Amino acid sequence: MLDDDTRTTMYRVLSSVGLGWYSVMWVIASVGAIAARRRYRYRPVEHLRFTPSSDAPGVSILRPLKGLDPNLYTNLESTFRQEYPNFEILFSVADEDDQALPVVRELVRLYPSVKAQIVIGAEDVGVNPKVNNLVRSYRMAAHDMLWVLDSNVFVDPGTLARAVEVLTAPKSPKHRRIAVVHHVPFVDASAAGSFWGSRVEAAFLNTTHAKMYVAINSFKVDSCVVGKSNLYRRSDVDRVDGTLKPVDALDLDPSKQRGFPSFGRFLAEDNMIASAIWHELGLRHDLSTDVAHNVVGSMTLGDYFWRRVRWIRVRKYMVLSATVLEPFTESILFATLASFSANYLFGFPEWLFIPAHFIAWFMLDLDVYASLSGAHSPISIDHWFVAAWLLRELMCLPIFFFAIVGSTVVWRGRCYRILRNGEAALASGS
Template identity: 35%
Template sequence: MTPIWSYVDSYSSSVDEVSTSSVNRLLEVLSIPLFILYIVVLVLVFIGFTQITFHFNKKAQLQLDFLVDDDSLEPVTILRPLKGIDSNMLSCLESSFQQKYPLEKLEIIFCVQSAVDPAIPIVNTLIEKYSNVDAKLMIDQDQKSLDFFGSNPKVNNLHKGYKAAKYDILWVLDSNIYTDPHTLRRSIYTLQNNKNNGSSVPAWLRRDKTVKMVTHVPIVASNSKHRINWGSKLDEMFMSTSHAKFYVALNRIQPAPCINGKSNIYKRSDLDKSVELITRQRILKGDGLKHFAKYIGEDHMIAIAIFENVDGCAGMSRDVVLQPVSGQNSVKEYIQRRARWLRIRKYMVSAATFLEPTTESLLSGIIGSFSVNVLLKDKSSINWTWFICHMIAWFVIDAIQYEKLINVTNNNVSSVIVPRKFHLGQFARFWALREFLALPIWVISMCGTDIQWRGQPFKILPDLSAEPL
């Protein structure tokens, strides 16, 4: 007679086999979308890297310069909002006066709200120095009640210049940004000829779109003399590697708007028309910008308005714009800055923000090496050989890209702003720290709800506007 425990053991073994089989099947099913996600990320990395390699260099910029006919260029108004003193502010603002653009087609408007703003003497010095340039400083007329259209101080400040601009094409440029003297020529050529990095196909996924906004890749350069400047070095690392790569790739493919507000060109008439379609109300000429004062991320909302309402898309002009950073910036400050903007993006582009960790080297490598092992080797574990090769390849790509962006900015930068140098050891140290911090920063930003912006707490409402707390 067979002992009862033999049946029990046999039954337990069968249950274990069924359970193991079910788990393996589930892992196989989950591995398919994970592997697809991994491939999509690698494709974006490849596109961003190759676009930067072949188009963001002095030779490619000169090729584009050769095509520009000064006589055909349309007139432009440069708008620069100011508040306080930024790093290398004189050089940054002066770069607008030094644009190689027909002077009879150029206007520069500096906007400040307070009549005692410390940036005013710098602006007056430049206007006096370049008296042949049509430039003016605009200050809020009522100093007891400064212009207020919503929570966004940049929009409140810019509105007067936006409305008073002599020309329809506007270049909205932050006060802490330095630009190459040929940036405007290449940008207007890009806008007028429906180009994107010189290509006649501006948006790979939306070929019905027309270039109605020109964006430039923002780069940070740390020129701090302080020993405690790891935060600014991390900013520099993030902007020149991860951000630049995906910013260029997404603006080449353009499934949706992907715009950073540091430096953008668009037509006032397009934005005003977009606002009329959004609000279904007739607006006065030059009042369209007011609509975006309720948003913290006005750059993203402006891009969406142009993308959705006037069939526009963004084009790149093979230009980077440089933000010099000095002073003391700690790692903690870097984490707070990144978490704040991730938290804003969580509300504005939720799906993309939730998936963002999968675009970082570490998590992407884990996803790829695990899904490959399950699908190809039938093993429920990480393929460490694949993971190591993945990390090495990602590091090499970032190092090459970082050096190329250094070279293009050094070729175009003012001698006043200290050119960057590429040191492999320093790059490796800050690259590794940034990669390891990426996921913890994302977790911090996802867990919080309040947004600290310029010392004021805000919450994001369902319509994506911001409300002070």
């Protein structure tokens, strides 16, 4: 049994740790909000143009397609409307009967001045259907710079030009070369959908996810990239293999599989490619001033639940320490712990601490949301958004604790088992 003095000391230490962690989370969140303001709030309206066209490095835009994604026509058309003088588009479909093909063919007909082609047929290089779908386009691309853009994303006309500007920026003597330019996902109000899962997903992406995503990329301590919209060089990807071990320039073993096909063994190939470029080549990433306008479609709460479960389980086998720490980054947990700590140390009532925290936290999230939307597109907050934001906060911990105990996920109708090194295998009976 602990004596009273020891117990008091222990409670004081734990309470101090609780308030210390609370302060750390507010610092991280504030860094994300401030960085979002600086990068996105007053982003350019006029689109950067390269002139003459001979000075613009070529870019191959790879768009993987699978069926009729929501807003597909507008998403794909935004690629044709890029204000950049030197690019091609390769649309990848695995099946010649894919429902997306008539949409693509119509756009190709309407924009004859844009170099675009359709690549039909996948190659089986792993369990990831997106990688299998893109391998042929990856090899056929005419340019070294590749922009991989998901089919449920549309982009502003100046996005490619500004991303190329970041990727080709002169190397600073104090910093590593930028090898990946990525874009934070953002859901426009018109693309949020009316289903509850869609509303919660939109609230999550526009606030919590964006805040932490921008903050982590501001600290630049490790790779943190999602694959909605990524620009990188094929010559860099061809040198990595996903082991996250520094590349040995003298290792010329031709039997080792490297490059894009080697990432077919991962479900989160986007994150792994970026991590490999970071760790294996020692190069860095950066965000541009644009966002990837993500169309979430008609998502039920069940769809949202299983989507979050899927990526928590994938992350668990990729970055276990960060995943285990994740519940303590959720405000509903660290604010509750801080309220008990403040009450014990200073007599501050919990009933006042908790609502004050969530009001301040919500206002910070609104600031991030407004920054991503841009000064020229003011946001409109209604009771649906507030309810979706609260529901996201309430669901985060139950989803996490359900997800953390499993190792199988379902993606595009197939069941996968996640392995310890972050790779995936088809589950038996899938």
